[in-house]
Amino acid sequence: MGTESGSDLSPSLGNVLFDVWLAARATTALVDDAVRASGLNADEFAVYSVLAATDGMAPSDLARWMSAPATTVSSYIGRFTRRGHVRRVPNPEDGRSYLVQLTEAGRAAHLDAGRGFLPLLDEVTRRLGPDADEMHERLAVLHRILAGAADSSPEAGPPSEGHA
């Protein structure tokens, strides 16, 4: 055991993977509370946010973006559609697919949730001080690495076979 430093109240298990996991649980809980009044939860707010930032994404892109299984994304879209927050438009590049777009009502809901979210983000950013940018940078790096690991992982035995 090398760095047994922490141990204040929270056994951190001291490895990057757990660190992100723990930080994200806290983040999600916080955001859940912050946007609750809008009727969205943290995950949904995230999805509304990408949709608001792009103008139409295919379900599979959404799935890749948020590292979620296709079925989960499928039910998200169903739910959002039922709410009238999202609309499906044909995907000119692929007939099996379609694009998901936020409707006006969807944008409104997103804005509404944003009203709860922004103060929280501001507070965290403020507390982070000048490190905020650095933090963003590092998380991006980590994310890229994780995406890389996802490809090279065994998963369910993809293409190659002669590695032994």
Added chain:
Amino acid sequence: MGTESGSDLSPSLGNVLFDVWLAARATTALVDDAVRASGLNADEFAVYSVLAATDGMAPSDLARWMSAPATTVSSYIGRFTRRGHVRRVPNPEDGRSYLVQLTEAGRAAHLDAGRGFLPLLDEVTRRLGPDADEMHERLAVLHRILAGAADSSPEAGPPSEGHA
């Protein structure tokens, strides 16, 4: 619009909160795959890991640690107990509570899952290179800030009342 940099394939929405969320989704997906064969999922593996590191935690501590509602932790414990992986021992400090301990079988399951997890962790750590420690440090800081924000947040209107 200031920093519209990213945009390779992944609209990052460029703020710390989304960054962690995204990184964590990727992490969870990866770990889920890595430990699947052991019968655990990423979240469960994390819980087994703290339990293995401490020798007994109260449900409420567990809940605080992983930022989960009490009911969720409650059903975790029920599930783990049913698997024979966990045992409840009386909490000498509080009669309303108890301590959750990993049984031998629980430890075995954790080790088993670890066999899938460690290669992944190694790979990520290796790719992170010398930045790994720094990363850990920063995530710890962020986590601390988030924990702080959780207290000072409105939540459901805790103590004070005369603010309007």
Added chain:
DNA sequence: GGACGATACTGCGATCTCGCACTATCGTGA
């Protein structure tokens, strides 16, 4: 030592998540 609000846990039920199996379309090769 009793009253009483705060805190620890749990049963229940509504809703969400996601693996499996299936259909539709794409893209490549002959």
Added chain:
DNA sequence: TCACGATAGTGCGAGATCGCAGTATCGTCC
């Protein structure tokens, strides 16, 4: 142009998550 494996999306069902409401115990103030 047709065959065929790969890829996009979905219905379904099992199980997981978590809010609400309820019980037990604690701590504190009279």
